[in-house]
Amino acid sequence: AQARQACKNCHADIVAALQGSEHGNVDCASCHVQAVGAYQFTFWGPGKSEGQPNTYTKHKEYYGVRSQPTLIKHPDRGVWVPLKPYPMGVLNIKKDVAASGLMTRAIKGTAVAGNTAIGEPESFMVARSGADVNDMYIINGTFPGFKNNKILAWIQMDKMSHALGKARECASCHASHEQKATSWYTYNNMNDVQKPFSGSYTLTANKNGLFFTNFISESPLPVKGQDRESFAPYLQDSTIWNVQGIDFSIPFDKKRYDSAQGEHAVLYARIHSLKQKYKKDQKVLARIERIKIILPHSRQKALEMLGGL
Secondary structure, three states, X not given: OHHHHHHHOOOHHHHHHHOXXXXXXXOHHHHHOOOEEEEOOEEEEEEEEOOEEEEEEEEOOEEEEEOOOEEEEOOOOOOEEEEEEEEEEEEEEOOOOXXXXXXXXXXXXXXXXXXXXXXXXXXXXXXXXXXXXXXXXXXXXXXXXXXXXXXXXXXXXXXXXXXXXXXXOOHHHHOOOOEEEEEEEEEOOOOXXXXXXXXXXXXXXXXXXXXEEEEEEOOOOEOOOOOHHHHOHHHOOOHHHOEEOOOOOOOOOHHHHHHHHHHHHHHHHHHHHHHHHOOOOHHHHHHHHHHHHHOOOOHHHHHHHHHOO
C-alpha cells in the first residue's frame, strides 16, 4: 500500500485506473521490474572469513542476473508481489530442522534496549506482522549425504522493488499458469576458487510447487585445502531446494485472456488512428498518449477516456 502511494505521487491517473481493475491486486513492481541482479545462491560452510578459518563462512559471491521475478500472492495481504526465490543453505548442522510452508519475515514483539545517549528510551518494542513485510522464505529442512554433517536448506524470497522501468509483456504472466525464469551467475571468491566459474539454472513455479532444475556449471577449481562442497553444495545435490505441495501458479482464464488481447488490439488500432487524425494537435496527442499508457492498466478506464474524444 505504501509503495503504491509512492507511485501515486507521480502517476496518480494510473493508480486511480488500477483501482477495481483486473490488476487492482497486483503490486506495481510485479509488472515494472524485469531482470534482477545480485545473489543467485548463498551458502554457509567451511572457508576463510577475515583471513581466518571459519566453519560458517558466508559464500555469497554468486553474482548474476535472474531473467524475471516470480510473482507470488502475499499470504496476508492477497496482493501479487514480485519475489526472487533463490537457494540458501548452511552446512555442518547436527540437529534436524522441520520443513515449513510459505512464511513471511514477521517479528514477534521483542524488547530492545535503547540508546539514551541519543535520546532513545531505555527500551522499546519492535514487532512486524506478516502484513507489514513482503520478504518471504521457505524452510526445506535438513538433509544428510554431505561431508560436513547435514545441510539446512531453505529458499530466500526477497521482494523486488527497484529498477522500475518498461513493463513486462502480458504473455509473461498469462501465456501459461506456469512461471519460468533463468538465473546465470559467476562465482569469483579467490578464497575458495583458483579462477572464476560460471553457471545457470532454471526456476519453475507452478501448481505443484517451486522447482530448481537445469543446473549447468563450469567445473570449479578449489584452492588448496578447500572442498567445493563447502561453497557449492548444489553441485552435490540440487534437488533439496525443490518445494512440492504449494500452488505457485498464476490463475487466469485463457478464453478471457485471449478475448482481452483481441479487445486490446482493437483499442490500440483506434489509438493509432486517432494519433494520425490529430497529429498536428499536440494537446490532443498528449491525451491520446496518456490513454495508450492507461490501457494495459485498465481497459475500462481507457475506453472511458476514448469516449471523450
